[in-house]
Each structure stands twice: as C-alpha cells, then as structure tokens.
Amino acid sequence: MKGVLLVNLGSPESPTAKDVKPYLDEFLMDKYVIDVPFLLRAFLVRGLILRKRPEKSAAAYAKVWWDEGSPLVVLSKRMFEKVKPLANVPMALSMRYGNPNIYSGLKELADKGVTEVLLFPLYPHHAMSSTVTVLEKAEEVRKEHFPNMKFSSIPAFYNKPDYIKNLSDSIQKHLKDYDYDHLLFSYHGLPERHIRKTDVTKSHCKIDGSCCNTPSPAHEFCYRHQCYETTKLVVKALGIPEGKYSQTFQSRLAGDKWLEPYTDVEVNKMPEKGIKNLAVVTPAFVADCLETLEEIAMEANHQFKEHGGENFLAIPCLNDDEEWCKTVGNWINDWAEKK
Incomplete structure (x- = not known):
C-alpha cells in the first residue's frame, strides 16, 4: 500500500529557553545545517552558540507564538487536515526537528499497512539544509525501524x-x-x-x-x-x-x-x-x-x-490556502496512480 509523509522544518515545544535549547541543539548539530566536522560543530554549537542563543531565540518565538502553539506546526497541521480528504492514500505529518518527528510519522503509516512512502518535504527549493536532511533522516529511520519500506520523493517544485x-x-x-x-x-x-x-x-x-x-x-x-x-x-x-x-x-x-x-x-x-x-x-x-x-x-x-x-x-505564505491544498492533493494522487 502507498502512503505519503509530509515533512516541514519543526519548532520548539514552547517559547522558553528550556525547550528552545534542545530544539536548537538538534537543528544546529545537523551536519547538513552546519556542515563542518563533528568535533568542530559540537564546539561551535554546544560550546558557544547554545550558551546564549536559546534565551534570544525564545524571546523571538514568544513574539509570534499562538495560543494553539507554534505557528509553523499549527499551520502545517491545518494544511495537512485540508489535504488529507483530497488524497487517495494514507497520509502522515512530521517535522524534521522536534515533534511530531519522522519516526512517529512513518510508524503511523506503517500501522496502516503502508509499505511504499512518498516523502514530501514542504520546501519548494532544493537545499542541503532542507530537502537533503529530510530525505537522509527518513532513510536513517527506515533502515533502523522499517527496513521493508520503500521510499520515493517529490522533486523541488519551485517552477511547477x-x-x-x-x-x-x-x-x-x-x-x-x-x-x-x-x-x-x-x-x-x-x-x-x-x-x-x-x-x-x-x-x-x-x-x-x-x-x-x-x-x-x-x-x-x-x-x-x-x-x-x-x-x-x-x-x-x-x-x-x-x-x-x-x-x-x-x-x-x-x-x-x-x-x-x-x-x-x-x-x-x-x-x-x-x-x-x-x-x-x-x-x-x-x-x-x-x-x-x-x-x-x-x-x-x-x-x-x-x-x-x-x-x-x-504577504502571508500559502499556509492552508484552499487552492494550494488542492494542488498538493493532486500531486499526491498523480504519484499514487502511477504503477
């Protein structure tokens, strides 16, 4: 059975330094984000950046935080809920960093009997620190937990x-x-x-x-x-x-x-x-x-x-715009119908 995993960037659990710190650690320690050798990356991130950045970032998150939570996660969920009834295959939503994580999304699909997954990074343009890290992390999780799953991915859609x-x-x-x-x-x-x-x-x-x-x-x-x-x-x-x-x-x-x-x-x-x-x-x-x-x-x-x-x-992003959600649903169905 086919299924789709939509993946966006992610967010801290709350706009507090306590929750921002582990989120930033996961994000900045990603070798596709700060692409230097591990020991240097660890020194930069854990020895320098994480000393002061969590407080500063938490203050910025607090300015935009909604009652329902992180705008990025809330809007991704709203979009997901609109696309889901338009798609002819099971879907799950994950974040590259934070929750819901990629493991939980793949498990949700696996529990529904999905064996072939379309990885759908929600980034129009290809980049190491967005598309590539999503695909690599998903593959890492697949090898460890879902070895019989097969993956394909949607290409960058910047010019579609x-x-x-x-x-x-x-x-x-x-x-x-x-x-x-x-x-x-x-x-x-x-x-x-x-x-x-x-x-x-x-x-x-x-x-x-x-x-x-x-x-x-x-x-x-x-x-x-x-x-x-x-x-x-x-x-x-x-x-x-x-x-x-x-x-x-x-x-x-x-x-x-x-x-x-x-x-x-x-x-x-x-x-x-x-x-x-x-x-x-x-x-x-x-x-x-x-x-x-x-x-x-x-x-x-x-x-x-x-x-x-x-x-x-x-100007707001596309967010859960009706026509955008229809487009995503159409792309998913086009993929699902291929033999």
Missing part, C-alpha cells in the same frame, strides 16, 4: 505551474488593495559553500551574474538558481514591470559568506531610493514561521519605517 499559479494568485490577492512601490522576494539565505557543494557538475556554480541563467544539470539541485526562477515566473505571471521588484536572501549567520544581497541591508536602503510602500513575499516557506512572522513582518517592518518607509506589507 500549479505552484507558481497558487503563489501568484496569493500575492495578487494580498496586493489588490495595497498601492505598493516595490515587491521584494525574500528567500531564506544559505552559505555560498552549500551552493557549491550541491553542484553536481563540480564546476558550474560560480555564484556570479551569469551561472544561474546559463543552462546546466546543476540547476536541478541549485537553491540559488531555483529561487531566481521562482521570482522570474511569478513576475511574469503577475506582469510586474522591471524595477518594481527585487530579490534578496534573509536569515544569515555571522562568519561565512552567505548568498547576497541581504534582505535587511536592502530593506534599510529602500526609503532613500523613494520606496515608501513596500510589500514583501517569502516564497522559500510554504507556512509562516519565525523567519516570516518575526524577522520580516516585525523586524524588517520596523527597520523599514525607522529608515523613512511609510507602509509595509508582509
């Missing part, structure tokens, strides 16, 4: 027509009554070395002005190319003129060179360029979370206005 239509329609709906000067596409950032590591050609990704626009097998796994492609397709679908939109990368950490331009830097410059009414969309995420609700809707909003901006619109 249905996804682009859902994203474009959502953006258009929220811009309908907002007279914006500029639309900013803000994607989650990555260290540049992650882009080079996922380059299957080992030579194409130079992260210059041309490689993302030059056809290459590397694009199948290139996060940067896929982000630019999503922007290009949405801009075309909405007919946004050149000069009225731009693309940036957010959430960088100190130390390494991360993908540029940086969201916070660019947002702060916009008012002096005459941009007084800004709209921001975050297509790297399908569910609103700390990075969209606190980093963009609160912090970027505040900084924009501090630098002379007047109006700021944070």
Whole structure:
C-alpha cells in the first residue's frame, strides 16, 4: 500500500529557553545545517552558540507564538487536515526537528499497512539544509525501524505551474488593495559553500551574474538558481514591470559568506531610493514561521519605517490556502496512480 509523509522544518515545544535549547541543539548539530566536522560543530554549537542563543531565540518565538502553539506546526497541521480528504492514500505529518518527528510519522503509516512512502518535504527549493536532511533522516529511520519500506520523493517544485499559479494568485490577492512601490522576494539565505557543494557538475556554480541563467544539470539541485526562477515566473505571471521588484536572501549567520544581497541591508536602503510602500513575499516557506512572522513582518517592518518607509506589507505564505491544498492533493494522487 502507498502512503505519503509530509515533512516541514519543526519548532520548539514552547517559547522558553528550556525547550528552545534542545530544539536548537538538534537543528544546529545537523551536519547538513552546519556542515563542518563533528568535533568542530559540537564546539561551535554546544560550546558557544547554545550558551546564549536559546534565551534570544525564545524571546523571538514568544513574539509570534499562538495560543494553539507554534505557528509553523499549527499551520502545517491545518494544511495537512485540508489535504488529507483530497488524497487517495494514507497520509502522515512530521517535522524534521522536534515533534511530531519522522519516526512517529512513518510508524503511523506503517500501522496502516503502508509499505511504499512518498516523502514530501514542504520546501519548494532544493537545499542541503532542507530537502537533503529530510530525505537522509527518513532513510536513517527506515533502515533502523522499517527496513521493508520503500521510499520515493517529490522533486523541488519551485517552477511547477500549479505552484507558481497558487503563489501568484496569493500575492495578487494580498496586493489588490495595497498601492505598493516595490515587491521584494525574500528567500531564506544559505552559505555560498552549500551552493557549491550541491553542484553536481563540480564546476558550474560560480555564484556570479551569469551561472544561474546559463543552462546546466546543476540547476536541478541549485537553491540559488531555483529561487531566481521562482521570482522570474511569478513576475511574469503577475506582469510586474522591471524595477518594481527585487530579490534578496534573509536569515544569515555571522562568519561565512552567505548568498547576497541581504534582505535587511536592502530593506534599510529602500526609503532613500523613494520606496515608501513596500510589500514583501517569502516564497522559500510554504507556512509562516519565525523567519516570516518575526524577522520580516516585525523586524524588517520596523527597520523599514525607522529608515523613512511609510507602509509595509508582509504577504502571508500559502499556509492552508484552499487552492494550494488542492494542488498538493493532486500531486499526491498523480504519484499514487502511477504503477
């Protein structure tokens, strides 16, 4: 029997330092997130970062926490509940970090008699620290607990027509009554070395002005190319003129060179360029979370206005949008019907 495991990033159990610390430990000790040798990673994470970061992160989570819990988990569950009746096969929901974990999701499917699982990472764009770590963790759990299960996975859907239509329609709906000067596409950032590591050609990704626009097998796994492609397709679908939109990368950490331009830097410059009414969309995420609700809707909003901006619109993620849920259900059924 076939079944599907939807997987999103995850969240701490509560917005307290006590619960944030083990969550950050699991997240940052992932070799696909901080991709350095184990002993160095342990020193950085457990010797340095976890000394102060849990309190700071807990304060940020507390700003966005809902009565029902973590927005990311709540919204993922809402989406799951809408997709479930549309799918012709059993489904389960897991988080890569925290709960419900991947083991519990696979066990739920196994208990229903599922032997063939479609792993569905809820990330439009391929990256080591999102897609790859989900697939690797699921395989690790499968080998240990469900050796007779078979896996397949959904490829990155950054350019799928249905996804682009859902994203474009959502953006258009929220811009309908907002007279914006500029639309900013803000994607989650990555260290540049992650882009080079996922380059299957080992030579194409130079992260210059041309490689993302030059056809290459590397694009199948290139996060940067896929982000630019999503922007290009949405801009075309909405007919946004050149000069009225731009693309940036957010959430960088100190130390390494991360993908540029940086969201916070660019947002702060916009008012002096005459941009007084800004709209921001975050297509790297399908569910609103700390990075969209606190980093963009609160912090970027505040900084924009501090630098002379007047109006700021944070466009919600697709979340449990009806048409998006139908799209996910259709993709699942297309897979389930294949022999």
